[in-house]
Amino acid sequence: IAGITQAPTSQILAAGRRMTLRCTQDMRHNAMYWYRQDLGLGLRLIHYSNTAGTTGKGEVPDGYSVSRANTDDFPLTLASAVPSQTSVYFCASSDSVGGTDTQYFGPGTRLTVL
Amino acid sequence: GQNIDQPTEMTATEGAIVQINCTYQTSGFNGLFWYQQHAGEAPTFLSYNVLDGLEEKGRFSSFLSRSKGYSYLLLKELQMKDSASYLCAAADSNYQLIWGAGTKLIIKP
Numbered sequence: 001i002a003g004i005t006q007a008p009t010s011q012i013l014a015a016g017r018r019m020t021l022r023c024t025q026d027m028r029h030n031a032m033y034w035y036r037q038d039l040g041l042g043l044r045l046i047h048y049s050n051t052a053g054t055t056g057k058g059e060v061p062d063g064y065s066v067s068r069a070n071t072d073d074f075p076l077t078l079a080s081a082v083p084s085q086t087s088v089y090f091c092a093s094s095d096s097v098g099g100t101d102t103q104y105f106g107p108g109t110r111l112t113v114l
Numbered sequence: 115g116q117n118i119d120q121p122t123e124m125t126a127t128e129g130a131i132v133q134i135n136c137t138y139q140t141s142g143f144n145g146l147f148w149y150q151q152h153a154g155e156a157p158t159f160l161s162y163n164v165l166d167g168l169e170e171k172g173r174f175s176s177f178l179s180r181s182k183g184y185s186y187l188l189l190k191e192l193q194m195k196d197s198a199s200y201l202c203a204a205a206d207s208n209y210q211l212i213w214g215a216g217t218k219l220i221i222k223p
Contacts, residue, residue, distance in 0.1 A: 042201070042203075042212075042213030042216055043157070043201070043203075043213040045211070048210075058210070090156060102147075102159045102162065103159070104159070107156050112214075
């Protein structure tokens with residue numbers, strides 16, 4: 001079982017370019033999440049999806065968009081990258097939102113915007 | 115506002131015991147998670163507490179006091195592989211996780 005995979009592992013991107021970070025899970029989890037992790041700060045939620053076909057905004061959604069066409073995939077798109085979006089991005093999933101459902105994380109994508 | 119506080123860094127000796135504290139303020143509360151994160155890797159789940167008291171799981175234990183907004187992670191018989199960051203996260207009334215910045219634990223031989 002692969003769990004959650006993310007691609008690419010790392011990327012250097014010119015400011016203004018469009019970029020999609022991919023996330024796929026094979027656990028049939030209902031809920032999926034995108035976080036960014038910056039030095040000295042906790043994980044911050046960008047967007048989430050409680051189930052296929054629905055998405056919601058987290059703490060820091062500006063400049064990012066997501067879609068959830070099916071259960072397995074939850075891509076994150078930066079429409080026009082800016083240097084402040086340089087970060088490590090983690091995708092996570094859980095069986096459902098709420099209760100004791102543990103979030104399981106992908107390996108992360110390290111993104112540098114120049 | 116919502117806030118999680120935990121120490122930035124701690125140092126301990128191999129074989130010893132260390133306690134990592136976490137205080138939280140959230141809008142509503144639906145439990146407290148601890149995750150371990152090795153450098154350059156993803157966070158991995160360690161424990162979850164929603165009721166007051168101590169939960170023991172092998173060398174790791176986690177404690178929660180809801181009235182004090184306080185939790186700690188206790189690591190016993192420290193091993194070099196325990197060198198990592200430990201993340202505290204509280205679930206708010208919407209079940210969204212509010213994360214602390216993490217405590218970097220350095221284990222010395």
